[in-house]
Amino acid sequence: QVQLVESGGGLVQAGGSLRLSCVASGGSFSRFAMGWFRQAPGKERELVSSISASGVATYYRDSAKGRFSLSKDNAKNTAYLQINSLKPEDTAVYYCAAGTGPSLATLSTPPYWGQGTQVTVSS
Numbered sequence: 001q002v003q004l005v006e007s008g009g010g011l012v013q014a015g016g017s018l019r020l021s022c023v024a025s026g027g028s029f030s031r032f033a034m035g036w037f038r039q040a041p042g043k044e045r046e047l048v049s050s051i052s053a054s055g056v057a058t059y060y061r062d063s064a065k066g067r068f069s070l071s072k073d074n075a076k077n078t079a080y081l082q083i084n085s086l087k088p089e090d091t092a093v094y095y096c097a098a099g100t101g102p103s104l105a106t107l108s109t110p111p112y113w114g115q116g117t118q119v120t121v122s123s
Contacts, residue, residue, distance in 0.1 A: 002027035002112040004096045009117030012086055016121075020081040022096030022114055030074040033099040035107040036081045038092035038119075045095070049081060053102030063089075086121045093118050 008020040022034065035050035049070040050059045060068055069082040079096060096114040099106025 002032075002098050004098060004112055004114035006094065006096045006114040006117040009094060009119045011120045011122065014086060014088055014121055014123050016086050017082070017084045018086065018119060020083070020094055020096075020117060020119075022079040022081075024077045024079070024098060027098070027112075029077040031102060033102060033104055033106050034070075034072055034079040035097045035099070035104075035110065036070065036079075037095045037097055038090075039095070039116075040089075040092040043092075047107065048094070050104050050107050051079065052104055057104055059104055083119070086119075088121045088123045091119060091121050 003025050005023050012018055031053055033052050036048045037045050038048050039045040048061055048064050049068050051070045051072050055072045067085045072079045093116040095116045097110035098112040099110055
């Protein structure tokens, strides 16, 4: 059973940066795609960014392009989401998810989720 634990959230001012981490255990981290989702109060959960098992393929939603950077360290079983130039609209609970295989498509319905980490951006 794959377990995911996020960390790195917090309260920051607009324009600041955060790096979220997601440590995986219980599975072959190098064999599955990883993604970061977020859910703001009153809104549906949305995919922010994802990365294939090899790290070659990545996806960013339009609002994340140029500010978010997702990387995957297979040796440390860890995925990182670097967020720069934070905006108040980035405020949400951020969740790490793992797919069932190497491609980004496996994150359409991820079976594995972390508990979430809160990111709050003040204006």
